[in-house]
Amino acid sequence: MSVAQLAVTRRGDGRSEAQPPTVALALLLPLALLGLWALSAHQGWLPVQILPAPSEALGALWELAKTGDLLRDTSISLLRVVEGFAAGCVLGLLLGIAMGLSPTVEDYAKPLFTAFAQVPTLGWIPLLMLLVGIGEALKIIVIAKAAFVPIALNTMAGVRAVPKHYAEVGAVFRFTRWQTLTKVVLPASVPPVFTGMRYGLTHSWNALVAVELLASAEGLGYLLVWGRQMFWLDTMMGAMVIIGLVGFLLDRLMAGAERHLQRWRPA
Amino acid sequence: MAQQGHLVISGVFKTFRVSGEPLRVLAGLDLEVEPGGFLTIVGASGCGKSTLLRLVAGLDTAFDGSVRVDGDPVTAPSLDRGLVFQEPRLFPWLTVAQNVALGLLNSPLDKARRRREVSAHIELVGLGGFENAYPHQLSGGMAQRVAIARGLVNRPRILLLDEPFGALDALTRARLQDELQRIWAAERTTMLLVTHDVEEATYLGDRVVVMAPRPGRIAATFDVPLARPRERTDPALGRLRDDVMAALQATSSAGVAPKSAPVPAARTAPLLVSAE
Numbered sequence: 001m002s003v004a005q006l007a008v009t010r011r012g013d014g015r016s017e018a019q020p021p022t023v024a025l026a027l028l029l030p031l032a033l034l035g036l037w038a039l040s041a042h043q044g045w046l047p048v049q050i051l052p053a054p055s056e057a058l059g060a061l062w063e064l065a066k067t068g069d070l071l072r073d074t075s076i077s078l079l080r081v082v083e084g085f086a087a088g089c090v091l092g093l094l095l096g097i098a099m100g101l102s103p104t105v106e107d108y109a110k111p112l113f114t115a116f117a118q119v120p121t122l123g124w125i126p127l128l129m130l131l132v133g134i135g136e137a138l139k140i141i142v143i144a145k146a147a148f149v150p151i152a153l154n155t156m157a158g159v160r161a162v163p164k165h166y167a168e169v170g171a172v173f174r175f176t177r178w179q180t181l182t183k184v185v186l187p188a189s190v191p192p193v194f195t196g197m198r199y200g201l202t203h204s205w206n207a208l209v210a211v212e213l214l215a216s217a218e219g220l221g222y223l224l225v226w227g228r229q230m231f232w233l234d235t236m237m238g239a240m241v242i243i244g245l246v247g248f249l250l251d252r253l254m255a256g257a258e259r260h261l262q263r264w265r266p267a
Numbered sequence: 268m269a270q271q272g273h274l275v276i277s278g279v280f281k282t283f284r285v286s287g288e289p290l291r292v293l294a295g296l297d298l299e300v301e302p303g304g305f306l307t308i309v310g311a312s313g314c315g316k317s318t319l320l321r322l323v324a325g326l327d328t329a330f331d332g333s334v335r336v337d338g339d340p341v342t343a344p345s346l347d348r349g350l351v352f353q354e355p356r357l358f359p360w361l362t363v364a365q366n367v368a369l370g371l372l373n374s375p376l377d378k379a380r381r382r383r384e385v386s387a388h389i390e391l392v393g394l395g396g397f398e399n400a401y402p403h404q405l406s407g408g409m410a411q412r413v414a415i416a417r418g419l420v421n422r423p424r425i426l427l428l429d430e431p432f433g434a435l436d437a438l439t440r441a442r443l444q445d446e447l448q449r450i451w452a453a454e455r456t457t458m459l460l461v462t463h464d465v466e467e468a469t470y471l472g473d474r475v476v477v478m479a480p481r482p483g484r485i486a487a488t489f490d491v492p493l494a495r496p497r498e499r500t501d502p503a504l505g506r507l508r509d510d511v512m513a514a515l516q517a518t519s520s521a522g523v524a525p526k527s528a529p530v531p532a533a534r535t536a537p538l539l540v541s542a543e
């Protein structure tokens with residue numbers, strides 16, 4: 001009742017104001033899943049070695065948190081994702097804008113880019129290991145590649161979809177190429193660019209887990225693999241929850257940035 | 268100031284390529300607009316009137332013949348020539364004031380002066396108080412007013428208007444026509460307005476040019492020697508309207524084109540009747 005009322009009274013004031021009921025609604029499904037998980041563990045539907053109770057996963061997380069391992073692993077992984085994503089993002093935006101604006105650049109770059117994108121991120125790891133070893137550089141490059149592809153593709157499509165009408169207005173006022181880019185093309189392509197960035201972020205996390213799984217002794221991905229190998233499934237489940245949570249928070253951060261850039265939009 | 272905005276179009280030919288075939292859209296156009304004059308061009312769809320406007324604006328420079336403003340040939344867009352499109356084409360992420368200010372991005376004026384020009388032109392089109400509104404908060408008529416303010420903010424010698432009121436409802440259209448007339452009287456900018464609305468062409472122009480399609484050329488020219496502000500119900504205006512309409516209909520029914528083209532002007536009448 002109170003949730004419904006909130007929704008009615010706040011709806012008209014814009015999205016940020018409408019958040020309380022949205023948050024409540026968004027929590028419904030996770031809580032239901034958690035309930036199901038707890039119920040399953042309680043009823044013994046699955047062997048406890050395969051699906052430990054939520055309380056055990058939480059306990060394992062608590063143990064890891066107490067020793068400081070959880071914070072260390074999380075910050076290591078977060079740093080890798082942020083660095084790799086930032087690099088992939090810059091390159092993806094640059095290539096996407098260039099290919100979107102110039103058919104010539106597209107003619108030269110697109111075939112190679114497509115072929116490059118077709119090879120799964122995991123497929124690059126063996127070659128990269130030979131080239132850069134298994135240090136931090138490997139992780140950053142793999143994560144950057146994962147973010148780069150969807151960002152470049154969506155940016156290109158977004159830039160190309162900017163209405164020609166807008167560019168013509170710029171032409172009438174003698175906009176330079178730089179003015180056309182910053183005053184017309186970029187503001188007009190914010191939504192598709194951000195779609196690409198959010199895809200890129202998801203791919204970054206996938207790549208992180210993959211690369212930590214293959215070549216790391218620390219980080220959330222490592223924790224996950226290690227938990228599985230040791231059959232400490234409570235640890236593994238805990239790591240999954242943390243990865244999901246951090247990824248979710250980063251995505252919200254990006255959504256907030258997008259909303260800020262698009263604050264002119266009708267609520 | 269009085270001698271600025273003299274537009275001379277002479278011997279203009281323009282050809283498009285449509286699926287490999289050359290299509291002549293303008294054939295030997297000669298036209299002159301006196302400084303501070305108000306010329307309206309009326310013609311059926313496809314008579315090349317919008318193409319002509321794009322040539323004068325400098326958006327399309329691949330043509331034969333010459334377009335000169337105050338003696339200088341048009342080779343590119345210029346801040347001396349404002350253009351108002353059929354759709355307002357405002358940037359939705361900018362406020363009214365920011366949209367108008369965009370027109371001054373490459374102006375030599377200093378910052379304070381630009382701010383003054385922006386608010387003066389927003390006042391001019393009657394939108395004072397809406398400076399910080401976003402385009403989605405405006406009606407179609409208000410948005411087009413902003414577009415007119417943006418087109419005038421550089422104080423161009425010539426303002427080109429490409430069916431600027433075509434998408435508006437009849438009442439808003441009439442009101443904006445009056446506004447445009449008032450603005451023209453106040454600013455004395457040379458106006459070149461393209462329309463398919465005979466009523467609009469005769470009400471606003473000192474001179475009305477009727478264009479014929481396929482290929483686009485001038486079919487007839489009418490002077491409108493009526494004092495301003497004009498009465499829409501003035502019988503003299505009504506007679507002139509009939510003459511222009513007859514000339515316009517002749518362009519599409521007289522068989523000037525070998526293939527009989529669709530006749531938009533004649534078709535609208537029964538459509539309107541059936542709609543009511």
